[in-house]
Amino acid sequence: MKNPFEAIALKFSPITVYALVGESGTGKSFRSKLLAEQYGIEAMIDDGLLIQDEKIIAGRSAKREKTYMGAVRVALFDDKDHRDSVAKVLRKSHIKKLLIIGTSEKMVMKIAMRLQLPQPSKIIRIEDIATQEEIELAQKSRHVEGKHVIPVPSIEVKKNYPQIFTSSMRDFFNKSKFKFLFKNKSGGKMIEKSIVQPEFSKKGRIEISEAALTQMVMHCVNECDPEIKVKKIIIKTDSRGYKLVVLIDVPFGTQLTGKVHRLQQYIIDKIESFTGILIEEVSIVIDKITMTDKQKADSKEKSSKPASEKK
Numbered sequence: 001m002k003n004p005f006e007a008i009a010l011k012f013s014p015i016t017v018y019a020l021v022g023e024s025g026t027g028k029s030f031r032s033k034l035l036a037e038q039y040g041i042e043a044m045i046d047d048g049l050l051i052q053d054e055k056i057i058a059g060r061s062a063k064r065e066k067t068y069m070g071a072v073r074v075a076l077f078d079d080k081d082h083r084d085s086v087a088k089v090l091r092k093s094h095i096k097k098l099l100i101i102g103t104s105e106k107m108v109m110k111i112a113m114r115l116q117l118p119q120p121s122k123i124i125r126i127e128d129i130a131t132q133e134e135i136e137l138a139q140k141s142r143h144v145e146g147k148h149v150i151p152v153p154s155i156e157v158k159k160n161y162p163q164i165f166t167s168s169m170r171d172f173f174n175k176s177k178f179k180f181l182f183k184n185k186s187g188g189k190m191i192e193k194s195i196v197q198p199e200f201s202k203k204g205r206i207e208i209s210e211a212a213l214t215q216m217v218m219h220c221v222n223e224c225d226p227e228i229k230v231k232k233i234i235i236k237t238d239s240r241g242y243k244l245v246v247l248i249d250v251p252f253g254t255q256l257t258g259k260v261h262r263l264q265q266y267i268i269d270k271i272e273s274f275t276g277i278l279i280e281e282v283s284i285v286i287d288k289i290t291m292t293d294k295q296k297a298d299s300k301e302k303s304s305k306p307a308s309e310k311k
Contacts, residue, residue, distance in 0.1 A: 022126025
């Protein structure tokens with residue numbers, strides 16, 4: 001029987017997928033046009049949209065969402081109707097090269113899988129195509145001014161999303177300045193971007209609380225194996241997602257081979273499917289091996305027996 005992912009890849013075998021990865025607000029959407037020109041990429045997936053020839057041809061923008069969590073779900077194509085509609089257009093469009101923009105490798109791989117696309121053959125990081133100064137300037141624009149970019153001309157955004165449109169900006173990029181991108185360093189390119197201010201940006205970033213996430217992890221562990229006891233949960237977060245450290249006690253005699261990995265994957269799958277957030281990593285740390293009440297009772301009973309009965 002063929003691997004289902006191989007069947008999906010065969011369906012889209014003519015498409016070569018590229019990925020641009022970087023933390024939120026580092027200028028990926030703007031510089032994606034330069035990257036597309038360098039690699040001859042015809043279309044891109046950015047924040048829930050399928051963009052081709054500077055036009056929005058399918059999808060819906062995560063920047064229309066009123067909450068941060070809602071925006072994450074849209075960007076990840078969590079809704080079946082959303083991802084099916086974009087996948088349908090992709091199948092009919094005969095696109096040969098596609099760029100997926102995301103905050104982490106895991107994110108772009110998940111988007112590719114959900115849109116029934118091959119996994120990225122090349123992953124480019126924002127640090128490879130922008131200086132630290134340029135990244136910091138972009139982050140200031142995002143975090144201080146709440147400005148987000150959609151990499152299409154203003155006429156497209158005004159037509160589709162007039163509620164969030166604020167302004168447009170044109171920049172002339174001299175190719176000689178970006179010699180690491182272009183073999184032909186002569187000339188330049190005028191790039192127009194649309195500046196928007198999403199509702200969730202106006203209200204501030206809304207995240208899932210640590211208390212709620214802790215309860216979810218404990219529930220997942222109990223569902224997976226009621227005899228495993230959670231001692232402590234450490235939660236770390238950044239723009240790419242959440243990292244969890246789960247300290248546990250396991251019963252004496254537990255077959256640990258494979259169980260820890262299954263528990264890790266169970267926590268990731270359940271929380272991601274329920275909330276739409278990205279779990280970058282789950283580390284399971286075994287604090288100690290304990291005895292269940294039954295094991296303690298059996299041990300006590302055995303130790304209390306006369307020596308003649310123990311033989």
